[in-house]
Amino acid sequence: MTGALTALIVLMAFLGAPVFVVLSSLAILGFYLSDIQVAALIVDIYSQFSNNPVLYTIPIFTFAGYILAESKASIRIVDFSQALFGWMPGGLAVVSLVACAFFTAFTGASGVTIIALGGLLYPALIKELYQEKFSLGLLTSSGSLGLLFFPSLPIIIYGVVAEASIPQLFAAGIIPGIILVLLLSVYSMFKGGASGVRTRRFSLREAARTAGKAKWELFIPIMLLVGIFGGFVTLGEVASITVAYTLLVETFIHRDIPLRRIPGIMNESMVLVGGIFIIFGSALALTTYMIDAEIPYAMLEFIQRHISSKIVFLIALNVFLLVVGCIMDIYSALVVVVPLITPIAMSYDINPVHLGIIFLTNLEIGYSTPPVGMNLFISCFRFNKPVITLYKASLPFLVILLIGLVVITYVPQLSLMLVEYFDIR
Amino acid sequence: MRCKVCGLRLYDHLKTCPGCGTPYPPVHPITAVLWKIEEWLLVGFLGIMVSLVLIQIVLRNFFATGIMGGSEIVRHLVLWVAFLGAGVAAREGKHIRIDVAGRLLSPRFKCGTDVLTGIFSVVVCAILVYASLNFLLVDFESGMQIPFFNMPVWVLELIIPLGYLVITLRFALRTFRSLIWFIQGDRT
Amino acid sequence: EQAKITIKMATLAPKGSNLVNIYEKLAEEIRIKTDGEVGFKIYWGGVQGDEKDVIRKIKLGQLHGGAFSGSGLGEIVPEVRVTEIPFVFRNHREVAYVRERLRPTMEKLFEEKGFIVIGWGDIGFLYVFSKVPLSSLEVARQQKWWTLEGEPIGREMYKAMGISPISLSVSDVATSLSTNLIDCASATPYMAVAFQWYTRFKYINEYPSSNILGAMVISKKIWDKISPQSRNIILDLARQSHGRIEEAARKEDEKCMKILLDAGIQVYRTDENIKDEEVQFIFDAAEKTRNNLVGELYSQELLDRTMALLDEYRKEHPEDTKVIRIE
Numbered sequence: 001m002t003g004a005l006t007a008l009i010v011l012m013a014f015l016g017a018p019v020f021v022v023l024s025s026l027a028i029l030g031f032y033l034s035d036i037q038v039a040a041l042i043v044d045i046y047s048q049f050s051n052n053p054v055l056y057t058i059p060i061f062t063f064a065g066y067i068l069a070e071s072k073a074s075i076r077i078v079d080f081s082q083a084l085f086g087w088m089p090g091g092l093a094v095v096s097l098v099a100c101a102f103f104t105a106f107t108g109a110s111g112v113t114i115i116a117l118g119g120l121l122y123p124a125l126i127k128e129l130y131q132e133k134f135s136l137g138l139l140t141s142s143g144s145l146g147l148l149f150f151p152s153l154p155i156i157i158y159g160v161v162a163e164a165s166i167p168q169l170f171a172a173g174i175i176p177g178i179i180l181v182l183l184l185s186v187y188s189m190f191k192g193g194a195s196g197v198r199t200r201r202f203s204l205r206e207a208a209r210t211a212g213k214a215k216w217e218l219f220i221p222i223m224l225l226v227g228i229f230g231g232f233v234t235l236g237e238v239a240s241i242t243v244a245y246t247l248l249v250e251t252f253i254h255r256d257i258p259l260r261r262i263p264g265i266m267n268e269s270m271v272l273v274g275g276i277f278i279i280f281g282s283a284l285a286l287t288t289y290m291i292d293a294e295i296p297y298a299m300l301e302f303i304q305r306h307i308s309s310k311i312v313f314l315i316a317l318n319v320f321l322l323v324v325g326c327i328m329d330i331y332s333a334l335v336v337v338v339p340l341i342t343p344i345a346m347s348y349d350i351n352p353v354h355l356g357i358i359f360l361t362n363l364e365i366g367y368s369t370p371p372v373g374m375n376l377f378i379s380c381f382r383f384n385k386p387v388i389t390l391y392k393a394s395l396p397f398l399v400i401l402l403i404g405l406v407v408i409t410y411v412p413q414l415s416l417m418l419v420e421y422f423d424i425r
Numbered sequence: 426m427r428c429k430v431c432g433l434r435l436y437d438h439l440k441t442c443p444g445c446g447t448p449y450p451p452v453h454p455i456t457a458v459l460w461k462i463e464e465w466l467l468v469g470f471l472g473i474m475v476s477l478v479l480i481q482i483v484l485r486n487f488f489a490t491g492i493m494g495g496s497e498i499v500r501h502l503v504l505w506v507a508f509l510g511a512g513v514a515a516r517e518g519k520h521i522r523i524d525v526a527g528r529l530l531s532p533r534f535k536c537g538t539d540v541l542t543g544i545f546s547v548v549v550c551a552i553l554v555y556a557s558l559n560f561l562l563v564d565f566e567s568g569m570q571i572p573f574f575n576m577p578v579w580v581l582e583l584i585i586p587l588g589y590l591v592i593t594l595r596f597a598l599r600t601f602r603s604l605i606w607f608i609q610g611d612r613t
Numbered sequence: 614e615q616a617k618i619t620i621k622m623a624t625l626a627p628k629g630s631n632l633v634n635i636y637e638k639l640a641e642e643i644r645i646k647t648d649g650e651v652g653f654k655i656y657w658g659g660v661q662g663d664e665k666d667v668i669r670k671i672k673l674g675q676l677h678g679g680a681f682s683g684s685g686l687g688e689i690v691p692e693v694r695v696t697e698i699p700f701v702f703r704n705h706r707e708v709a710y711v712r713e714r715l716r717p718t719m720e721k722l723f724e725e726k727g728f729i730v731i732g733w734g735d736i737g738f739l740y741v742f743s744k745v746p747l748s749s750l751e752v753a754r755q756q757k758w759w760t761l762e763g764e765p766i767g768r769e770m771y772k773a774m775g776i777s778p779i780s781l782s783v784s785d786v787a788t789s790l791s792t793n794l795i796d797c798a799s800a801t802p803y804m805a806v807a808f809q810w811y812t813r814f815k816y817i818n819e820y821p822s823s824n825i826l827g828a829m830v831i832s833k834k835i836w837d838k839i840s841p842q843s844r845n846i847i848l849d850l851a852r853q854s855h856g857r858i859e860e861a862a863r864k865e866d867e868k869c870m871k872i873l874l875d876a877g878i879q880v881y882r883t884d885e886n887i888k889d890e891e892v893q894f895i896f897d898a899a900e901k902t903r904n905n906l907v908g909e910l911y912s913q914e915l916l917d918r919t920m921a922l923l924d925e926y927r928k929e930h931p932e933d934t935k936v937i938r939i940e
């Protein structure tokens with residue numbers, strides 16, 4: 001009976017039942033089997049949602065990200081990056097990487113980056129004679145680039161679920177994030193040089209002009225940096241100030257967004273938040289059941305019996321997470337897998353902050369991994385190309401990101417350097 | 426179901442056909458009003474949340490005071506924003522799915538599997554409504570309050586069963602629609 | 614092997630702590646002495662949530678009991694908190710005298726609510742930790758104070774002091790300290806060390822505010838399923854081990870206080886730094902607090918009885934005037 005029900009649930013998952021329904025059904029089944037009133041599964045949902053001191057920053061930051069995505073900030077950021085990097089071979093490709101990373105940090109790899117920037121950057125890349133395949137691959141894989149930069153939602157969610165320090169995670173993501181951008185930039189410069197795309201001359205005046213236009217948006221990362229690491233305000237206060245600031249800039253200074261559009265943006269952003277949070281709730285319920293049934297301890301024992309070295313564990317973890325990352329979306333993956341993996345990784349003496357960076361890098365890659373990485377389908381929709389084309393296009397980028405992953409995983413200092421140097425808690 | 430103009434497969438949550446831009450038939454006026462109320466509630470709660478945090482910053486730094494229970498109410502608003510958002514997501518068919526099979530199946534067959542997953546989802550969500558009502562009852566009986574104007578906790582928890590209920594009803598409606606499409610087959 | 618009745622208990626205390634070690638030993642002893650009738654499953658480290666969540670789960674039948682601090686116990690029997698009123702008790706002996714004499718009353722109240730108290734044990738005195746020296750009420754009011762979620766004593770005390778605190782569950786304090794949501798907290802030295810809060814603070818006040826009660830309770834529903842002889846065995850074994858717990862808790866607090874001071878946390882001296890009228894204001898606020906809680910937590914009669922018991926102790930032991938403070 002139990003076996004049949006579990007099989008039914010798995011089948012429903014693959015036939016396209018919502019993730020939160022699948023997770024809830026597993027929790028309900030578990031509670032039923034352990035003879036516990038099903039109402040108990042709401043206890044942790046309620047208590048985590050209403051108590052968690054960080055969770056409320058997620059809707060607020062998401063709202064800020066959506067305001068930016070809706071405004072013409074993308075054009076100003078691309079113009080400024082163009083003025084800075086346009087002289088390099090493959091300059092526009094590097095511009096795309098930097099602009100995408102900036103946007104993803106705010107919108108949390110929800111596909112918004114590809115939607116918001118794809119329409120702007122794809123024609124520009126083609127016009128400058130980049131190959132179609134290269135351009136598609138570049139935009140698809142940079143849709144999740146920037147996940148490691150603050151105030152990215154997946155980092156906050158990891159912090160919430162793993163109970164790790166969020167300022168530490170933000171600091172730890174900076175160098176690995178830059179490494180990924182750099183690796184892809186080097187490849188783009190190489191490809192750009194090879195296919196003989198045009199470059200422009202660097203002009204200080206142009207740089208100053210575009211910086212002047214984008215100055216209000218460029219100030220946001222500085223504000224966040226000071227707010228998060230300066231220690232005068234709480235993360236929630238930083239989030240609310242960011243919302244107030246972006247609203248002010250985009251509706252009153254740049255006048256990109258009419259005031260009557262704001263409720264619509266609020267709604268669209270909260271649809272994303274609601275979709276993520278309801279999955280988080282179900283995952284909490286499922287975790288409650290697993291803790292009750294002492295499943296994490298059993299897993300821990302099993303893995304410790306079979307894997308003795310830290311290196312082997314890390315390899316296994318990477319393979320596992322890549323598979324998870326390409327069949328599940330990042331938020332479902334985080335909330336389901338993190339509570340199971342964290343105690344196990346701790347027993348291998350892996351720093352939880354470093355673990356977070358490994359986790360997010362894996363999932364970032366999973367986003368554009370065939371067959372079912374989310375970004376592939378979003379690009380498919382955005383650029384109106386068959387999915388097979390995108391599979392082929394994103395392959396070289398995947399290989400490069402995997403190299404980055406190996407470096408980030410096996411050199412923990414890259415993640416922990418800033419945390420330790422600035423003694424961030 | 427396919428678009429009457431260009432024949433592209435339609436998704437019932439979109440406002441216009443992605444292929445040719447033909448608008449969908451408008452919803453019933455009563456439904457439209459309910460949708461507006463739902464959207465304005467969501468806007469209101471998110472707005473209150475952001476404003477309360479900003480007011481607290483000013484009060485604490487310039488007047489060395491604060492709103493009693495201000496942080497509790499902000500955190501409880503997360504529940505309201507999340508469940509209202511999840512409700513709208515159900516309306517627009519935007520709940521995250523793994524959906525491996527959906528991309529490989531023919532539209533007619535997909536309608537059939539949608540009916541199956543739909544029934545499954547309705548059952549699960551109905552259990553969640555039942556579970557959250559029972560949970561609510563425990564806190565109703567204990568009479569717990571938060572310091573924000575001594576608001577009883579159970580009032581703040583009302584959104585949990587309500588949110589799941591809205592989602593259940595929407596899933597039921599969607600399932601019913603898929604069933605009709607499945608029976609009628611593709612109309613071009 | 615599996616016991617006939619498994620009692621699922623939860624505690625916030627982390628694995629490897631003295632408390633959990635004693636519980637695990639106790640659980641094993643009980644299983645053996647009851648011939649495998651009664652076994653325990655202990656969820657430590659707050660994995661089952663905060664005390665409030667655990668009580669909800671007990672009401673829903675997912676758990677059967679737990680080791681609680683006063684605030685969790687107060688969710689079941691509010692009266693129990695009458696011995697936790699701030700700035701009244703001077704030392705452990707005063708607290709112990711009063712609590713011992715109120716014990717039968719409290720145990721009866723728990724039974725009426727469907728809970729059996731297996732054993733009592735103090736958790737310890739609470740001290741104020743801060744990031745800056747709390748040199749005046751003005752400075753104190755500019756700080757962001759932590760109070761435990763839904764905690765009436767804290768709420769009233771802060772109200773009387775003119776502070777609007779931020780309430781959080783215990784498991785969220787560490788995160789909130791790191792994101793600057795809070796910068797002052799009351800905690801026992803053991804809590805400050807075990808939950809790693811102390812690394813965020815620079816100062817500790819020399820005088821504690823109040824003594825936190827602790828007890829292990831089990832729901833009557835599962836208790837009634839146990840055979841009478843096994844119940845007696847459990848009560849006997851638990852009473853013994855609670856003596857050990859209280860002793861261990863006090864030693865642990867002393868050890869942790871040393872860790873705090875060694876880590877460079879400075880003791881802030883009230884007598885040298887704070888004006889007398891402000892000290893008097895705090896004592897007045899404490900009095901207001903305990904009076905405001907009459908009706909919500911306990912009756913006037915119970916408060917009067919508690920204060921009378923305290924007077925009685927002080928009359929019987931005129932030599933014991935020692936006020937607990939960090940030397």
Ligand code: NA
Nearest residue numbers: 047051782784
């Ligand atoms: Na909690």
Ligand code: NA
Nearest residue numbers: 325328367374
């Ligand atoms: Na994915």
